[in-house]
Amino acid sequence: MKFEPVATVRAYERVVEQIEEAVFSGRLKPGQRLPSERELMVQFGVGRSTVREALRVLQAAEMVRSRPGDPRGPEILAASPAALHRSMHRLAKADHLGLAELLQFRMVLDGSAHLLAARLRTEDHLATLIAALAAMQEGAELGYAEFSRADVAFHEAIAKATGNPLLVTSGEVVHGVVLELIEDKLEKAADRTSLMRAWLAHHEDVLRAIHDADGQGASRLAKQALYDNYAEYVPAEQRRLLEPLLERT
């Protein structure tokens, strides 16, 4: 005979559960409003502090947002990777995660994204990519801000082509964490003109591979670019962790 371990469930946790469930099931959609705290406390039959603690938890998970004074009540937010970003960042800071691991992860994600984009792209995707690259070429003349905007558009187009939001968002999250981790060392920033030129050349290669539906090629280009750009910040003895990912695949 076996017994279940007894778990004391706090009142605020059951409030969280119910609201969470309503969001997941779709009964509460992003943009909709929750009743006010005072209203919630009578609906749930708990005190206001309990309601507030529940809202704090949901808020930490980026599921709701409260603004003081707003008579419409707390807002349901669209699912966002922000919470994922925070928890990954925290892990990285707590030093259970080094730059090598993060970069390794990113090479995996980016590589796969490029592979899938090359193999699953439609003609529409391709057209968007070509347009984005043209915008980058123009932007390079106009200054870094413009160039950077076009660069983002290019990457979004690739993301669309993969058809897998999870893959792409995870990649972006890791990217953000990596940048935060090395931002202090990154300031020197070399001269931007030659940097843009190199970046442009890389994107042309990527586009060509995607155009040719050459998944392996696109993947390898993406991974190699990451390695070239960031490996210098990885302690030398850990670089061997990254190299298996670069091999002819």
Added chain:
Amino acid sequence: MKFEPVATVRAYERVVEQIEEAVFSGRLKPGQRLPSERELMVQFGVGRSTVREALRVLQAAEMVRSRPGDPRGPEILAASPAALHRSMHRLAKADHLGLAELLQFRMVLDGSAHLLAARLRTEDHLATLIAALAAMQEGAELGYAEFSRADVAFHEAIAKATGNPLLVTSGEVVHGVVLELIEDKLEKAADRTSLMRAWLAHHEDVLRAIHDADGQGASRLAKQALYDNYAEYVPAEQRRLLEPLLERT
């Protein structure tokens, strides 16, 4: 001239920041205790409700744990991927990701994990893997529970060998979400004996590839196994999303 946007910072947020900072900087180490809520409220000069909301946030991030009645105060927890797990889970659920996307993601992660394991393994890792496989062979005679336990040990050994906790935890998280998504269809469960035999054969193949440091082989085996096991649950018209990952890489 540019101005910064004004951000009202809530009192509880600054409490969170300070405690967080103390943990990240190492001034507070896992296992150590925070002062009691009543003590914290005088140290921070805020009310208890404010302290409690801050603790709730930290608790949601898996950084502290409070137990009622414990005179030693809230405990600082070691960094764990639990929070990462939760946020990824939430994202997957809220974004109503389809099985195809999840499976695709998992093939990417598992494939890379096996590749890295094969290329970065040490002799120690190899010995552990061999032992785990032997335990599985024994376990197959003793029943499913025993077999399953050994199976978990085998996968943990692979995870260790990759040296990248992020990669592995992410894979596990996705695994969990996938199982949840198809648990209703999964019950039929065929007959376990032949299932275990097939599973065992697969693990033998994987072990051989890892032994030979054949990263591509291990990776392909892992991805193919996932495809074979789960593709039937993916709508036929979406299976093409998975196939690029199976190609000779």
Added chain:
DNA sequence: GGAGGTACACTGGTCTGACCAGTAACCCAG
């Protein structure tokens, strides 16, 4: 009648103070 400003009813953020059930350490009896 429309544009503008204003009052109001309500929001969330915070504090105080209170009670309860639970824990761990301490102390004392054996």
Added chain:
DNA sequence: CTGGGTTACTGGTCAGACCAGTGTACCTCC
């Protein structure tokens, strides 16, 4: 030296209060 009960404190919850801020409905003035 051990065991069991006492106790001082813990976190969980509630009630009630105040404040600064918001959106809206209304009201005024042109």
